[in-house]
Amino acid sequence: MRVSVDRDRCVAHGQCEYTDPEHFSVNEAGVLELDENPPDSAKGSVLAAVSACPARALSAEN
Amino acid sequence: MTTSTAASPGAQVDLSNLSPFISGREHELFRIIREDDPLHWNREPDGPGFWSLTRYADLITVIDDPATYINGLGTQIPSRRVEGHTPTVHNTDPPRHGALRRVATPHLRAVKIREWQDLIESSVSAILDDITDQAARGEVELVRSASAVLPIQVLGQVLGVPAADCPLLANWTDRVISDDPEFMRSPDEKERAREELFDYFRGLTTARRAEPRNDIVSKLVQAEIDGQPLSWEDLAAYYFVLVGAGNETTRNLLTGAVLAFAEFPGEWERLRADRTLLRPAIEELLRYITPIRAMRRTAARDVEWYGRTVRTGEKVVLWFQAANRDPAMFEDPDTLRVDRAPNPHLGFGWGIHTCLGSHLARAETTAFLRQVLERDLRIIPVAEPDRLHTNQFHAFKRLRVTVQRA
Numbered sequence: 001m002r003v004s005v006d007r008d009r010c011v012a013h014g015q016c017e018y019t020d021p022e023h024f025s026v027n028e029a030g031v032l033e034l035d036e037n038p039p040d041s042a043k044g045s046v047l048a049a050v051s052a053c054p055a056r057a058l059s060a061e062n
Numbered sequence: 063m064t065t066s067t068a069a070s071p072g073a074q075v076d077l078s079n080l081s082p083f084i085s086g087r088e089h090e091l092f093r094i095i096r097e098d099d100p101l102h103w104n105r106e107p108d109g110p111g112f113w114s115l116t117r118y119a120d121l122i123t124v125i126d127d128p129a130t131y132i133n134g135l136g137t138q139i140p141s142r143r144v145e146g147h148t149p150t151v152h153n154t155d156p157p158r159h160g161a162l163r164r165v166a167t168p169h170l171r172a173v174k175i176r177e178w179q180d181l182i183e184s185s186v187s188a189i190l191d192d193i194t195d196q197a198a199r200g201e202v203e204l205v206r207s208a209s210a211v212l213p214i215q216v217l218g219q220v221l222g223v224p225a226a227d228c229p230l231l232a233n234w235t236d237r238v239i240s241d242d243p244e245f246m247r248s249p250d251e252k253e254r255a256r257e258e259l260f261d262y263f264r265g266l267t268t269a270r271r272a273e274p275r276n277d278i279v280s281k282l283v284q285a286e287i288d289g290q291p292l293s294w295e296d297l298a299a300y301y302f303v304l305v306g307a308g309n310e311t312t313r314n315l316l317t318g319a320v321l322a323f324a325e326f327p328g329e330w331e332r333l334r335a336d337r338t339l340l341r342p343a344i345e346e347l348l349r350y351i352t353p354i355r356a357m358r359r360t361a362a363r364d365v366e367w368y369g370r371t372v373r374t375g376e377k378v379v380l381w382f383q384a385a386n387r388d389p390a391m392f393e394d395p396d397t398l399r400v401d402r403a404p405n406p407h408l409g410f411g412w413g414i415h416t417c418l419g420s421h422l423a424r425a426e427t428t429a430f431l432r433q434v435l436e437r438d439l440r441i442i443p444v445a446e447p448d449r450l451h452t453n454q455f456h457a458f459k460r461l462r463v464t465v466q467r468a
Contacts, residue, residue, distance in 0.1 A: 011160045012167040013416050018424075026171050030164035051406075054416040056126065 001043060002061050003050065005032050009057035016058060020049035032057075072099025077114055077379075078106050078139070083453045086446070088355075089396070092116050092384035101368040104379075109141050112358065112377035116384035118391040118408070124359060124380060125413035128156060131359035131378055133415060139358050139379055139454055148295040150303040152357075152415050159414060165285040165292070166300065169278055172421040177276075178220060182429045185215045190433055193441075197465035201444060204461045209316040210309075212426055217308035220422070221301075222270060222277030227262070234259045235309040238302075240452035244459065256302070263301040267294075278304065304419075310455055311353045312423045316430055317458040318351035320441050326398040333400055334435060334468075343400035344427050348409025350398050352383040355456050357411060382408040383456060438468040 003023070010032050016024040023035040023046055038046045050058040072095040082088050095102045096116040105111045115121055124131045134155045136142060151162045168174070189208045196202045210232055218228035236245045237255035245251065266279050274280035282300055285292055292300070323330040333339050358379045365372045372378060386407050387395040410417035417423070434441065442464050450457035 009414075011163045011414055012171075014167065014171040014421065015416070018172040018421060021173070025173075026168060028168050030168040048404075054410075054412045055414050 001038060001040060001046065003034060003036055003038060003046060004059055005034060006057045006059075009055045010053075011055055011057075013054055015052040015054060016049040019052045020045040024049055034058075070098050072097070072102060075099070075102065075104075077102075077104050077381075077453060080451050080453055083355075084449050084451055086449065088383065088453075089387060092381060092387065096384055096388060101370055101372070103370075106140075110377070112139060112379050113372055114379045114381055116381045116388070118385040118388040121380045121382070121385045121408060122412065124378060125411075125415075128414055130362055130365065132362045133159075133359060135360040135375075137357045137359070137415075139356065139377070141377070148299040150299040151418070152303060152307075156414065161287045162296070162300075163414075163418070165282060165287065166278065166304075166418060169281050170418055170421060172424075175421045175425045178216060178422075179425065179429075181219050182212075182216055182425055183433070185212055186426075186429045186433045189430075190437060190439065193465050194437075194439070201462050202465055204320060204441065204463045205313065205317055205458055206460070208430075209313040209458070209461075212316065212430060213309055213312040216422065216426055217305070220278055220308075221304060222266065222275055222279040230258075230262065231305050232309055235306050239306060239310045239455065240450055240457070242451040242459075244451075259302060259305060260298050263298065264294075267297060307417070308419055308422070310457060311417075311419070312426050314353040314455065314457045315347060315351055315423060315427050317447065317461050318353065318456065319347050319427065319431065320461065320463065321443060321447065321458075322347060322350055322398050324443050329398050329400045333431070334438070337432065337435060339400045340428060340432060340435075342403050342405065343431070344424055345405045345407060345409070346398060346400055346402045347427070349386045349392070349402070349405060349407030351456060352386050352407075352409050353456050354409075354411065354417075354454070355383040356381045356454050357415075382411060440466045440468050442466070 012026045012030040012032060014026045017026055023038045023042060025033045027033055047060060050060045075091045075095050082091055095114065100117050100120060102114040103111060104114055115124060132155045133153050134149065137153055151159065154162055189211055193202045193207050196207060214228045214232050217231060218225060223231060234255045238252050267283055270280040271283050274284060282292060282297055333343055356379050358377050361372045361374055361376050361378055363374055386409065389395050410420045443461055444464055445462045447458045448460040450459055
């Protein structure tokens with residue numbers, strides 16, 4: 001699956017990181033670092049992290 | 063607005079009257095307007111009036127459109143900005159909002175909060191020792207002895223305020239957050255509290271500029287937006303929101319949790335039997351209690367909705383507390399279910415202005431409940447709580463409890 005972030009929307013709430021710290025991390029500068037091609041085995045937690053974004057900055061596609 | 067529904071039960075509801083909030087009957091009113099008057103016009107005795115939204119889906123519509131529904135004209139229900147003249151991050155709109163927000167967010171992430179975990183745990187431990195000791199002699203007042211203490215101690219450390227000065231943080235918050243007569247000793251009480259807070263943090267700012275430490279004040283004084291350091295006004299507004307929001311929220315989640323488990327003792331038994339439920343339980347408490355009942359927006363253009371017109375400049379109040387009990391979104395919404403999942407509650411708000419301190423609030427509440435479980439304590443209310451006189455915060459001034467070993 002593919003995950004992408006809209007950098008204009010992301011304000012580093014870190015709710016994705018809280019939900020799935022293996023595939024999402026906010027760095028010291030407040031910039032999201034993410035695994036853009038997470039394995040399908042992680043689909044459940046990745047999708048939960050995508051929908052946890054209050055700014056709707058994350059999207060996922062198969 | 064139209065008057066076609068003026069005679070309906072929903073139109074009669076007055077959410078600026080504080081008595082239902084003080085007596086804990088607010089959900090009766092929310093139910094009426096959620097069903098009967100989803101875009102509810104409320105007159106204000108000392109203001110222009112405001113619209114109220116109570117349906118989950120309607121709140122999301124507003125929150126997802128920050129260009130139409132702006133924060134820059136204030137987020138309190140009364141037509142004022144609580145911080146005074148300089149806007150805080152939550153009273154700022156894009157694009158400035160994002161830049162201001164990124165200054166603090168990296169330091170309040172879930173992984174950052176773990177650096178303060180030892181402090182949180184030891185603070186909880188000392189609090190539970192203290193209330194257990196007190197309980198041996200009789201009743202305990204939970205807010206003063208526990209709920210208000212934990213957030214202040216943690217917040218003080220996170221900000222860089224020495225422990226001895228932490229009671230000041232609570233005192234300023236009490237005086238600026240509401241109009242509760244208990245804290246309003248003079249007509250200019252809020253202004254005086256603000257000035258005291260700003261004076262205090264002016265000193266701390268100078269100290270951390272000279273000698274930075276691992277605390278938020280040090281991070282803020284070193285931060286830059288577009289290559290420029292934050293002005294004193296920006297810093298002051300940040301300190302103000304961090305103090306207020308760090309104080310008046312988690313304490314009410316903690317007190318509210320004790321009340322919620324007294325109402326649903328079976329749910330506490332489920333937590334005792336399975337501590338892995340602690341994580342969804344925290345989210346459910348956020349939904350069920352909703353420490354911030356509401357936040358306000360202002361319409362930046364005319365909007366047609368439900369056959370009415372919300373006009374430019376009119377206030378639109380988002381009742382998170384009502385949306386969190388919307389049966390269209392949550393099954394059996396008036397029941398606490400510690401294993402509720404998924405749980406897309408609005409307990410931290412939602413959208414670009416989502417609570418900045420959510421990870422800190424979760425960490426504090428988790429540590430508190432986990433240690434209560436580990437000690438197998440039962441904290442049982444013996445009277446109704448004293449609620450803060452406000453419709454915006456679901457806040458408790460006092461709650462008398464007994465503390466027993468199970």
